[in-house]
Amino acid sequence: MAEIKCKLEKSQGMTVPSVCRNGGLALLWKDSLLVKVQTYSPRHIDAIIAKDDRNKKWRFIKFYGHPKTRKREESWRLLVNLSPRSELPWVCMGDFNEISHRGEKEGGGERPEWQIRAFSSAINKSKLRDMGFVGPEFTWSRRLGARGWVRERLDRALVSTNWASLLPQVRLYNVASCSSDHNMLILKALRPKSRNKRRQRLFRFEAMWIKEEECDGVVKEAWERGRILMGRKIASLTKKLQWLECLLGGGANMEEIHATKVELNKLLMAKEEMWKQRLRNCWLKLGDRNTTFFHEKASKRHQRNTITRLLDSNGNWQDEEHIMGHIFVEYFQELFTSSCLTVSEELLEAIHPKVTESSNLC
Template identity: 30%
Template sequence: MNVIGWHCRGVGSSCTVRVLKEMMISHKPDILFLSETLAVSNKIEALASKLGFSNFFSVDKQGRGRGLAMFWKHNVVGNVFDSSNNHIDLVVKERNGSEWRLTGFYGYPERGRRQESWNLIRSLASASTLPWCVLGDFNDLMHNDEKKGRHKHPQNLLNGFRNTIEDCSLIEVDLKGGDFTWEKSKGTTNWVQERLDRCFASSDWWSRFSLCTLTIFYAIVSDHEPIKLELVNTKIPSNQFRFRFENTWLKESSFHEEVSSFWHNLPPMHLLPKLIEVSKYMAKWGREFFHKFRKEVIRQKEIIDSLKNREDDDGVQIYFYEKDKLGDLLSHEEAYWKQRAKSFWLKDGDTNSKYFHVTTSSRKKLKFLACLKNEKGSLVTNHVDMCILLKNYFTKVFTEDGGGPVSTISDSELRITSDQNSKLTEDLSFTEFTQAVKTMHPN
């Protein structure tokens, strides 16, 4: 999904409309936010038709200034949550049912009214717990190096805006951009040059974003340049990433250093998405490491075999050195399979790698369903048909039509007591959580 925001400084000129049409062709935005439209609703409606948007919402201009508009395509399920002269809130519903909130924002340009902008941002932050993305022209700076010219931006304004960002748990998305030019349809001269700053999210952005509702992304338009926000892979994949820590990684000396370096080099973000990024890095590191140490075991055995016939002192010393090295590699392999076999009663160092491997394989075989027998006595082996058979079986068991024990239970037996209800509905305590974690095996 692509979102574009632009401080267009009026949609009345044919030049601006041509730029917008070219933007639609080049970048195909699903959602477009315009600030400083200097227009009323009937003109915005006509513009929506020209640009190919089936839905829009606008805030009329005030006097000779202001005016906001939000457009979205037919494939976007959107609902306007709230609006004012300075913002439009749109709640977007994805195909998988998840929702997130996009706010098109335009801050007060007058320095004396910056506090009003900051107060509005704070109130918007507390208005909903949905994942939130804020895009627009804040008319504010966080750092002096964002300003051109010799005169520095007042420090109190920098501090005020920065404190607002921190109070609302906002995170600034890095901007990446390059110059490009729109040309006249006929000719040869450039009539307008704009820079489009792109705001890219990583490929797993949505999974982080949906899990951390307080993570708020925003981007500041500088010099009235359009911004493109590209949401990559917003649909949550069916095969969810599951992280498992491997004990054998701790035996590798480079593990701590490489993971620590990756952690410190990550951009500022909330703890949960940061942990997810690190876990994915460790999983990738671990996959490469496992294949690496298996190859090393085979290679080490070949080296030892080549040294068996040597009887000189140097050859004997090398032989025992390489044999100790093989022992370390086998210890890696043993820890790897021991954790999978879940046979925690056996200590490291017993070189029972084969036993652990067989245990893991047998556990997999025990959990595997090769076939099921239907009511007619025929064997069903197809996975889809087995799923349907199981669903029908349990539907019949747990309904009145099944003639099972459910129909014989009295109403009084189906009720729970008030004491049971209070225990079921009370909040999870930290003590309960601690006890549950401590009952788990470290592996």
């Protein structure tokens, strides 16, 4: 774990060991954060977090629902019991091993209704709500042999109302992963788009390309078509994987997802070799793909007073610009439009006229 901390640039943290092959939790953080762990168990880590402004505190709970259905109720009792322990805004995030409605499952056997209701009831009792997500609809998938694939949304973030008000710019991103059957959950704030144009990078030969059988052909083709950058290939495959995960489909789509993950894995392994060659150090070992450790970026962004999303009349969050425009128009039209207006005679008689009849004749 000490090595992982260094590579993730997180100097502080705590871990809860797994039970047999199930579970195992880790919470890592930077020195710039003030984190106080309140309680922990094989199913949760409860911590209070503060950054620069120590008065702006909030609560983060890493949660892992019991993998066995017959013991799932224990997890829901834990969730409900954690709720009243602090008045701070809080978010509960992790793998709950359960769905909240039938639309969050595709393929496989049908989930019992009582099981779904138990999870939804625990969320309501805890005074939390699903904060939604950006990205693929499902966060977990598995091949069932001849029966095809099963996909479910098991991972999520539940937030209190005051947490959503405290950090309205934060979104949860479901990011497809090629090395796990679960997608990654990334909780981060929206950032303004940069208008600065990037400089065109210089071409440099990479020694790792020699290991590929197609190297000779690629070099010859490169002389004709121009340079081929691995970063663009990885970005393209990552975008393709994210797009495939968002599609609704059967086994054929899942097979394509599996093939894309295999291809992306090969490129990521090659990228390791590239950074190992460039940096000439011993930090990177085979199997470690955290190349962001070698990409130190310390650029400060100017915060802008922007409205990133709006709650429409149906209670749904909207972040499309044209939809937000319609919400603004509808709101102010309703605000400044009179409905069922009645003016009593007594009120009219109490008003003293300022314009006389002679003034109207002029």
